[in-house]
Amino acid sequence: MSAKPKIIHRRLAAETRIFRIEALDLLFANGNRRTFERILGGTDSVVIVALADAQTVLLAREYAAGMDRYELGLPKGVVDVGEDPLAAAHRELREEIGMGARELHLIHSLSLAPGYIKHTSHLVLARDLYPDAAEGDEPEPIEVVPWPLAGLDALLAREDFTEARSIAALFLARRWLASQPGGAAAT
Amino acid sequence: MSAKPKIIHRRLAAETRIFRIEALDLLFANGNRRTFERILGGTDSVVIVALADAQTVLLAREYAAGMDRYELGLPKGVVDVGEDPLAAAHRELREEIGMGARELHLIHSLSLAPGYIKHTSHLVLARDLYPDAAEGDEPEPIEVVPWPLAGLDALLAREDFTEARSIAALFLARRWLASQPGGAAAT
Numbered sequence: 001m002s003a004k005p006k007i008i009h010r011r012l013a014a015e016t017r018i019f020r021i022e023a024l025d026l027l028f029a030n031g032n033r034r035t036f037e038r039i040l041g042g043t044d045s046v047v048i049v050a051l052a053d054a055q056t057v058l059l060a061r062e063y064a065a066g067m068d069r070y071e072l073g074l075p076k077g078v079v080d081v082g083e084d085p086l087a088a089a090h091r092e093l094r095e096e097i098g099m100g101a102r103e104l105h106l107i108h109s110l111s112l113a114p115g116y117i118k119h120t121s122h123l124v125l126a127r128d129l130y131p132d133a134a135e136g137d138e139p140e141p142i143e144v145v146p147w148p149l150a151g152l153d154a155l156l157a158r159e160d161f162t163e164a165r166s167i168a169a170l171f172l173a174r175r176w177l178a179s180q181p182g183g184a185a186a187t
Numbered sequence: 188m189s190a191k192p193k194i195i196h197r198r199l200a201a202e203t204r205i206f207r208i209e210a211l212d213l214l215f216a217n218g219n220r221r222t223f224e225r226i227l228g229g230t231d232s233v234v235i236v237a238l239a240d241a242q243t244v245l246l247a248r249e250y251a252a253g254m255d256r257y258e259l260g261l262p263k264g265v266v267d268v269g270e271d272p273l274a275a276a277h278r279e280l281r282e283e284i285g286m287g288a289r290e291l292h293l294i295h296s297l298s299l300a301p302g303y304i305k306h307t308s309h310l311v312l313a314r315d316l317y318p319d320a321a322e323g324d325e326p327e328p329i330e331v332v333p334w335p336l337a338g339l340d341a342l343l344a345r346e347d348f349t350e351a352r353s354i355a356a357l358f359l360a361r362r363w364l365a366s367q368p369g370g371a372a373a374t
Contacts, residue, residue, distance in 0.1 A: 002250075002257075002327055004250065004255075004256070004257065005250055005326075007255070013203040013204070014201035014202070014203045014206070014208070015201070016200040016201045016208050016210070016224055017200070017210075017222075017224060018208075018224040018303075019201070019208055019224060019226065021201070021203050021205075021206055021208075023203070023204075024252055026250075026252065026326070028250075028326045028327050029327065030326075030327050032326040032327060034326045035204075036252035037203055037204060037205040037206060037252075038252050038253045039206065039226065039253070062302075063189075063191065063192055063213075063215075064298075064301035064302045065211055065213065065223035065224075065225050065302060065303060066225045066226070066298070066300060066301045066302055066303045066304045066305045066306070067298055067301040067305060068191075068194070068305075069191070069301075070189075070191065071298070071301045071302075073301070108343070109349065110349055110350070110351040110354065111251075111253070111254055111258070111349040111350050111351065112253075112299060112300060112350075112351060113253060113299060113350070113352070114251035114253045114254040114256075114258045114260070114349065114350055115249075115251045115252060115253055115258075116205075116252060116253045117253045118253045118254060118255075119253075120349075121351070139192075139213070139215045139217075139219040139221045140189055140215050140216065140217050140219060156295070156359070162296065162297055162298040162301065162307075163297070163298050163299075163300070163301055164297040164298065164299060164308070164351040164352040164354075164355045164356075165300070165351040165355075167297065167351075167355040167358070167359070168351045168352075168354040168355040168358070169351075171354070171355070171358040172343070172354070
């Protein structure tokens with residue numbers, strides 16, 4: 001196991017309204033030097049597994065500009081500066097799905113592409129939901145799609161359910177649920 | 188289900204040595220206009236589940252500049268222009284792990300963050316490996332870490348195994364293996 005490379009110099013390579021890209025001059029333990037770039041992904045985000053009941057997760061279908069298509073995935077959003085991840089999950093749930101939750105659990109934290117993006121997504125499981133909509137900033141209403149947790153194969157076969165974070169989150173949530181007292185075996 | 192937003196105008200918002208960021212002026216079906224930005228993630232990538240034997244996956248431990256730490260994950264790399272994903276996976280396997288594979292299967296395709304990154308990662312399962320190293324462009328040798336497929340809980344508990352793509356890939360590979368003739372039940 002090597003000692004971590006030293007960051008000799010860092011500079012802002014580009015900045016847009018949303019993104020910042022940083023260039024890092026690195027000195028590796030073996031003497032090699034490289035310049036790597038990374039995207040500074042802003043504050044953390046939350047990805048929410050919202051259970052309408054013990055067998056049903058609520059998916060969100062919305063326009064995904066990166067891929068220029070509608071994508072089915074888990075509700076997600078940015079953690080505001082100083083905001084607690086669970087509070088952020090609750091806010092996003094109200095804005096995107098129109099539901100509040102009496103129970104919220106932080107069950108995992110994920111990186112996106114650790115080689116070149118500085119960003120952490122917190123995976124939150126929400127249950128015991130109740131209607132409680134809040135105004136979001138979405139350009140059009142998000143379509144909420146209830147999906148049976150047992151129907152993961154059919155979901156994975158869809159061409160519009162592709163996001164690694166959503167896929168990882170559903171598997172992790174099923175394991176977490178199975179590990180709870182009275183939980184069924186994960187499959 | 189709405190009609191897809193129209194892209195009214197697109198322009199390059201920033202360009203660095205590695206990344207390009209595009210701004211899209213969008214007109215939604217309900218008349219709302221928004222400017223979204225997206226990162227153009229270049230060509231596709233491959234993420235490789237390389238099986239040393241039926242019970243063991245080969246992980247790669249390398250410096251991840253995005254998070255500025257060493258990360259344990261699956262071997263991965265860029266698909267060169269015009270290159271087949273399976274050929275790219277084989278090349279990366281030789282460069283990063285020092286092994287060739289007699290069997291390569293494309294088992295899934297993943298998006299990274301479809302809302303703001305245009306990028307697809309192809310998940311390739313490799314088995315029937317044999318020693319066959321190729322020179323890569325890594326700044327230091329990648330540490331290869333064999334890990335038992337049955338030891339997923341211990342892997343998920345580690346603070347340096349966080350990438351959503353790696354986590355999704357291991358779950359998907361286990362399901363794929365279980366679906367093969369003679370495969371064990373996925374857990």
